[in-house]
Amino acid sequence: MAITHVVGGRMIRECRGDVAEAGPGDVLAISQPQLPYAGRVFSAELRAVTVPLALVQEVAGHPEGQKARPLRFTRFTPVSPAMADQWKKTVDYVEQSVLALARMPGGAPLVVDAAARLLAATVLAAFDTDARPEPVLADTRDATSETARRAVAFIESQPAAEIGLADMAAAAGVTPRAVQYAFRRHLGTTPTAYLRRVRLAEAHDELVAADPARDTVTAIASRWGFHHQGRFAAAYREAYGVPPLRTLAGS
8 A cells, every 4th residue: 555745746647537636735545455656756855654564454453364355545635634644654653663673683673563553553543444453462462551551651751742542552662542542451441541641741840930920720721732712621620529710819
């Protein structure tokens, strides 16, 4: 499966009558797996990544040898701008960290294998396909307490950063599904819910230390990623027993 990020210029590609044009910043699946395509580039700088179809199908829950129809894209562009950015971040991580490690003596094959699975899982998360990932042996095997610990440490080291599931998985050296299973198995929650809880605690600490004459609940909540004030107030009351405004007023 070939995924291309257009860094500069533009490109046009056609696959079985589907024509798409992509410009700077766009991410595009080049063709349906195993089908031909035609493309034209115009002063283009492209960042192309190919992921073995067998690996993508394995991560999607259809290991090689198991009877299943060939995996197909139902759209050739990412499901959202956020997932397009997540694909770029994942490729950055693999290129800058994992490939550098692979060139060292020994090559850390287990890390390289995990990175390949991370790319395959990100393809499935970023693009609509006719497959939905199911638990596979590698993901359940990697859903250890150590995986949860590494992901938690990553979250708590930079809770204000734009952190997604793929970032947590990259930090833990496993696939996004393995991180989800690890959190469910060892912490009884989801990675996203845990991140939200950490950010809520940071917002609470800031409200306690804030100056009510100068600071506002809205500004503090927004700094920690809570942009819907009603939902923030409800979550805060559930966690701390009082509305956030009362905490600020008592600062």
